[in-house]
Amino acid sequence: MGHGPGLDTNETKENVIVINRRSFFGALLGIGTAGMGALLAVPVLRYVLYPLYTKAGLGEWSVVGPVDEFSDLAKPIRKTIDFAQRDGWREVVSSQSVYVTKAEDNQLKVISAICPHLGCSASWQNAQNEFVCPCHGGRFAADGAHVSGPPPRGLDALPHKVENGKLMVHFKYFRSNVPNQEVLG
Numbered sequence: 001m002g003h004g005p006g007l008d009t010n011e012t013k014e015n016v017i018v019i020n021r022r023s024f025f026g027a028l029l030g031i032g033t034a035g036m037g038a039l040l041a042v043p044v045l046r047y048v049l050y051p052l053y054t055k056a057g058l059g060e061w062s063v064v065g066p067v068d069e070f071s072d073l074a075k076p077i078r079k080t081i082d083f084a085q086r087d088g089w090r091e092v093v094s095s096q097s098v099y100v101t102k103a104e105d106n107q108l109k110v111i112s113a114i115c116p117h118l119g120c121s122a123s124w125q126n127a128q129n130e131f132v133c134p135c136h137g138g139r140f141a142a143d144g145a146h147v148s149g150p151p152p153r154g155l156d157a158l159p160h161k162v163e164n165g166k167l168m169v170h171f172k173y174f175r176s177n178v179p180n181q182e183v184l185g
Contacts, residue, residue, distance in 0.1 A: 060084075061161070061163075061168040061169065062081040062082060062083045062168065062171060063081070063166050063167075064079050064081060064098065064166070064167040064168065064169050065079060065166065066165060066166055066167070067108075067165055067166060067167050069167075070108055070167060073101060073102050073108075075124065075126065075129075075142065076099040076100065076101040076111075076124045076131075076142055077099065077100045077101075078097055078123070078124065079097070079099070080095050080096070080097055080098075081095065081097075081098055081171060082094070096112070096171055097113040098110050098111065098112060098158060098169060099111050099113060099124060099131075099144075099155075100167065101142055101143055101144065102143070103143055104143065108160065108162075108167065109143060109157060109160075110158045110160040111143075111144040111155045111156060111157050111158065112156045112157075112158055112171070112172075112174070113155070114155075114156070114173070114174075115133040115135065115138050115151055116151050116152060116154070116155065116177070116178075117133065117135070117136055117138050117149070117150050117151035117176065117177055118135060118136065118176055118177060120134060120135035120136075122140060122155060129142070130142065130147060131144070133149065133151065136149060136151075137149045137150075138150060138151040140154055140155050144157060152177060152178060152179045153178075153179055153181070156172075156174045156181055158170065158171060158172060172184075
């Protein structure tokens, strides 16, 4: 006694899925719970993974001083600037020394005081009329060019601009002991 040619009633009953009201609402509740869990997990995952996808970077431009202060430069002037570094969730405000000097074309030039040999701080020596690094005796001209010693290049020039009568600098760190400037991220 079958329902069709070659169909057995036992096979037909095994392939039929019975959906009653209770199982329908149970499945609907499960799908809704999974959807809400996924919606709530997205912001949590973005928060947790934020440092992995965000590049560490230095803040914006820092004020060096009024541009009028640097109009009659006879020697490099040391200035301390403050800048913000962002790394993941934290923001650190740091201070660093820079020198404002004149380039060969008589334009202002801002150079980092960090020696490109091993990262010591080079300073301007009036008696010798040059920058000297106390760590290994590196010497640099007034415009930051390498004169002698172990440093592989001159003092690093920094991007700068004049805005609203103020000299601004974008401070960057560079890789030490390499012949070309390589910005550290």
